Amino acid sequence: MSLATASRVLNGSTRKVAESYRERVEAAAEMLGYTANLSAQATARGTSAVVGLVVADIADAALGQLAAGVARGAEEAGLVVTIAVTGRDPLREVAVVRALRGHRPRGLILGASRTEGPDATDLQSELEALAGTGGRVVVLGRRTSGLRAVGTDERAGAAALGETLARLGYRAAVIVAADEGIRTFDDRVAGFSDGFTTGGGTILDVRRAGFTREAGYASAQALIDEGVTAGTVVVGIRDVVAIGVMSALREAGRRVGEDVAVAGFDDIPFAQDAAPGLTTVRVPLEELGYRAVRAVVEPEWDAASPLLPVEVVVRGSTPPRA
């Protein structure tokens, strides 16, 4: 029989083929352990069954959860996910998008990245080129430019955290963040400041230290040297930095919670297991990743699709102030 017939039975063609043929083909394929060459399929079809994921660091707890959601969505959609890590380097970011572009992916999911600066326009043109070959770009975070986006309501969540802490009796806060320019994190700073000051608190300082545990650790050490007053709450821009803060405090003999309170963002698994538990705002990272691939796959996309809600989780790291 012809190759065409075989192709029709093995690959999702809508066309009908006689049962007898179908059986024979399937039997043969099974016997030979045949698997379609997806590259050839991709060249013939002009599009491949892959979705790219670009993140800063795949070992990061939060981004790992995100990736897990992406993997789940991709599996469900019959796509494979290829990942590329940028280390938060804008240059590498455009480089990896370029590399991924070579695969003519069905879509590309772009983790929180800088939205301005000279490299941002390079990125922009890479993304346009990608779109030009039929790939759908979805960015994580609030909608920007004409791309599809899935995001969480960071601003509202951060404000809620600020209000909650104020209500618990905190009056002074220090935020440990990184340089401005990443929308998600800028929203957190702004939202928290809003909520906290509205509740009657004061933002003592916004430190631009970085996104890592080490950034938190170092910042907390500095804070201690400068003599943080008891009853201050240090909020890390991500749970990992908050964890670093907690460790530094503990090592310096401060009691987390009683002496200095700590809060974060993301609700990574360890936030629950830290001692005391870390107060944080829970971001549905896994769900976000899943939705991102839905956004790639769905033919129609509602530009006004709502931000996912986030939720503040109060734990022992911010006990009520007497």
Place this chain on the structure above:
Amino acid sequence: MSLATASRVLNGSTRKVAESYRERVEAAAEMLGYTANLSAQATARGTSAVVGLVVADIADAALGQLAAGVARGAEEAGLVVTIAVTGRDPLREVAVVRALRGHRPRGLILGASRTEGPDATDLQSELEALAGTGGRVVVLGRRTSGLRAVGTDERAGAAALGETLARLGYRAAVIVAADEGIRTFDDRVAGFSDGFTTGGGTILDVRRAGFTREAGYASAQALIDEGVTAGTVVVGIRDVVAIGVMSALREAGRRVGEDVAVAGFDDIPFAQDAAPGLTTVRVPLEELGYRAVRAVVEPEWDAASPLLPVEVVVRGSTPPRA
């Protein structure tokens, strides 16, 4: 000029092309934002520049670090990594290998998986089929079958942990593990038992609970109900399990370390930040991932390549017993 010439300058051909041509081609490519269609390249060449990574769970702290190493190695080798997650389901494992196989990857890196059972032979034939299309399979863990392998000396590390704990004065241990059948974890159980009993300790029990934080949590609760005697050390087969154990103990009002000691394996980042710090055996996961892609890339492979050493790290969760 001809397509052939253009192809030669853009894609690593050893052949020479006149400088004037080269320049013109490069300029044009740059201007058009041209990127080779890797799928087409792959069909033409018969092999693609991708390496597959198969892991149980990409959100897992340890596997995330592994993935980071793989990503680094792949980047360096000019490969992209496609990941597939199995959730430790043997059926899904053969399914994802099959799916990855469609891409005719340059190589496949296989996280710790079951080495026996009915599905293991299915896996085996998938792997052979993959090898048949020129893909190199490297398994993580001790060498088994004819495949390339990179691994750590789990057995020695576990024994060292057992000895260390015995030397610290512990005389009773409970191991929280999952079902047998995964070499790496079996080695940990065996090695620890060896070292601990050699040092004069007794293994009270090996619980088969699972690989997760929740498994550790539940096991610890059960242990408490059954009345663990103070001074026992509970060792989790992975740090995440140990973390779960610690949380359950703490919630039950037990002091980790003083009342019941806890230890784990992997040295994930949070082992250091837990309070008290978690005693564990450090496994160079990132390095392991990196070496795995080296093992894919390198033409020659020494079957007798040594296992990477691991190192025990003592922290506050196992204070010396008076």
Place this chain on the structure above:
DNA sequence: TTGTAAGCGTTATCAA
């Protein structure tokens, strides 16, 4: 050194 042309493994169009 360059160009021509024959593949690579699929899909899809068009006749049969």
Place this chain on the structure above:
DNA sequence: TTGATAACGCTTACAA
């Protein structure tokens, strides 16, 4: 419903 056959975008003998 089936089968030839021309794409798909690229690589690589082989000739020029």
